[in-house]
Amino acid sequence: MNPANGRLIQDFYTAFQQLDAEAMANCYASDVRFSDPVFPDLRGEDAVDMWRMLTQRATDFSLSFDNIQADEQRGSAQWVATYVFSPTGNTVVNRINAHFKFADGKIVEHRDQFDLWRWAAQALGLKGRLLGWTPLVHKAIRGQAAKGLAQFQAART
Template sequence: MRHPNVELISRFYRAFQQLDAETMATCYAEDVRFGDPVFEDLRGAAAADMWRMLTARAQDFSLTFDRVQADDRQGSARWVARYRFGQTGRRVVNPIEAHFLFRDGKIIEHHDSFDLWRWSRQALGLKGWVLGWAPPVQQAIRRQALKGLAQFRATR
C-alpha cells in the first residue's frame, strides 16, 4: 500500500492533468505556502488562486509526473508541463522539481524549482535568450505574473 501522502501528491497532479484547480486546492491546507522562481511566496488562498488562474488560461496543455515519494512529513515529485505561453504563443516544456511538507493529510508547503532562464528562452524568444538570465528581466517576469494574479483574483 502506498503512503497516503504519495496518494495526495498523485491526486494533486492528476487533477492538474485535467485542469481541475478545485481538486488541486483541496489538497492544500488553508494556510499553505507556495513558492517557485516566478511566484516566490504565495500564501493561503493566493496559492490556490494561482492554480485556478493557470488552469483557466492553459493553452495546448499537457502534464506528466513521476518520482513521487513521501512520508508523514515531506515529499517530492518531478513534473513536466507542456503548454503554449499565452502572451507570445510560444511553446514551453518546463521540467520542475517539487518539494512538499504535510500536516493532517494536507500540503502545508509546496516549493517548485525550475530554471527561469530556460523558461524565459522558450516563452519569450529572443528577449529571453539575450536577457532572461538578468535579474531585472526576471524581476519583470515576476511583477507581470503577480499583476496577472491580482487581476484574476479581483474578478473572482
C-alpha cells in the first residue's frame, strides 16, 4: 500500500461526503480523465464541473466508502451514494467500484463502475426496471446527463 495515494483517495471521498467539490478537485490533476456508465469520457475541468454539479444538486445525500487500496500507480475503493433523484423523487442507493491512476501526487484517471440498469430501476421507477437494460435507455440517460452538465457549465460562465 502506498500511504500517500491511499490518503488521496480517502481525502477525495471525505470531501465528497461533505459535498465539497473544490476539495475533490484538489485531488485531481488538471488533465484528469473520468468515466462512468453515465459520463463515459470527461476530461479536466469537465470532470470537476460534473462533481460541482452533483454536489450542488445533491438532495438527502449520504456517502460511505471503504476497501481503499493503493500502490505507486493505481488504486481502488468501493463507495455507496444514497440520494434522492430529483426528476422523479425516487431514492437511489448506488454501489460503485472506483479505480484510479496516480501521477505526481494527484489522481490522473478515475473510473467508476456500477450497474446502470440497477441505477435506472431505482431512479426511473417502473420504466427503468422494464427498459433500463436497453441501449436506447442507456443512451437517453447519457444524453440527459450531458445536457444537464452543459447547462450547468453555461450557467457558471
